[in-house]
Amino acid sequence: MVVKRRLNCGFDFSGVPKAPRSTRRKVSSERDDVDSQLTAFDLLASLAGKLLEESESSSTSTYGDSQEDHLVVKIKQEHELVYNDKPCKSELSHQGNLSSKSPSDNTSETCLQVSSLENDCVLEQTPVSDCKMALGLKQPLLGCGNKKEDCAVLVEQGEATNGLEDGGLIADTFSLKGPSHESVHLDGVPNGSLEGYRNHSKLACRDDDDENYCTYYKFGDKCNKSYRPMTRVGYRRIKKSMMTKHGRAVSRSKCFEDTRTDGCLKSLYRKRKLCYGYNPWKHETVHRKRRLSDKGLVVTSDGGLSSESVTNSPQKGESVKLSIKSFRIPELFIEVPETATVGSLKRTVMEAVTALLGDGIRIGVLVQGKKVRDDTNTLSQTGLSCRENLDNLGFTLEPGSSENPVLSLPTDSTNLSERSSASPELNSRIPLSLLHADHMINSGTCVESKQELVPYQSDITADEQQQPSPDSRAIVPVPPLEPEALAIVPLNEKPKRTELSQRRTRRPFSVSEVEALVHAVEELGTGRWRDVKLRSFDDASHRTYVDLKDKWKTLVHTASISPQQRRGQPVPQELLDRVLAAHRYWSQHQVKQNGKHQAAAMMVVESGLSM
DNA sequence: GTTAGGG
């Protein structure tokens, strides 16, 4: 099996096949110009940054709460088969040795908590000092909940990285620790149980009302090889969700059962800043750990970027008070070789997150788990006029835009649905990735779905999806908490490309582009695609010279077949004739001649003769 | 990093 790495993040690839350039390039370079998009998140981030700056001088923030703030990166093994029917203990017994708690990192962090009060968005600065990363494993956690598929390994984040290559860690949970927590954090906080959250002994197993949660450590090749799902021998997939955590309990909304964590907006803000060239994460406050397998590793995040735990305060009059406790990073798929270092893993996750956020994020509103798509309705009309309902209010950070959208996509998916013959309501629940981009493009309204670029999944969807088929974790944006969508998702279908390396959105060449291409090739020939790119498509960042080469290839083919056989947007015959002429000419003259003008002139003559 | 060609 060929191991494929999806990111180029400075791994040491020596000895292993290199990842395709096209893939490695993806994360970092294909979003250069996407930051111009002003999204709600931008506003939020800007506000956060502003307030952060202002508060840096006068740090009078609420320290009390801050110590309970921490960011947790959860990684969950997607292959529940690994754990099913296997006592956790047996897997754990010989695995306590990776523990390498490293309280050396004294990085001080500042988290921002966002709350909206009386229509004014207030950012409370809540410094979190000493966000340690101790990538060590705590003692094996022997407890195991009912849902073994949820078994995960908690790993303290830190500098300690050695030994992981050999560890054979099955599943992990990353946790960003708050200052007051020396121990492992569970990724879920029992309702209202901060004490339990802090209690190490209770960390072993979360047993929520909603779900039992087993966390444990698992090491050794035995685990790796014995229980590896047969479907993906060479890979490990780990569900990972990044979320912020807060010690105190918040909403009991069923919608956010696994996300009752407090927010650290700063984290998002900082990620966002990365997109602008500033990389505060270089200081590594992100805590990630990896799961290692014999060949590769896939880290994914849990579903949709759903803001969790919206709390509210008693309201008076018309106003609505709410606070956003946390945001979650959308689905992330990462593959790294097990020979990669932890540091490179960090970079990988960093790049993935950056790429994700860099494409822009939109805010979605959920009411009782249902996505509210009509932006025109008032809150009261949406049913958000009372406090009780506010408990069911949620937000999602949705995949935003891609670069240079042809048309601005509406913030809701109604538009997409309308193009389909089926009912909008139904289609609104269809994972966008299942709506082929080709269809949308060829349907005449050339709107590129932004959402197909960066999918997300809701917690429930992600979790439920992985159960019937580990490999079914398609990168499909499924509206959060709309279980109906599950019936549509082909669970048995094995998506070819998940992870980050999604296929680029198809961007048919326009006639003008074809004309420019033909013109350039007429002068430069067919062996200088880089020059063609620089000459005529230098400003089209989405057109690589490989694209141009490929397009020329198809143009030649198109020009060679009968018009009846051609598909897609018709290319003027005049251009096709020029294509054939240039192709003929350069096939004979190669690229050796530098006398471009002369060559071009000769070509014109010859093409004239042939025509 | 580019180019060429198959998929």
Place this chain on the structure above:
DNA sequence: CCCTAAC
């Protein structure tokens, strides 16, 4: 558009 090989 992706992937790989070759340079």
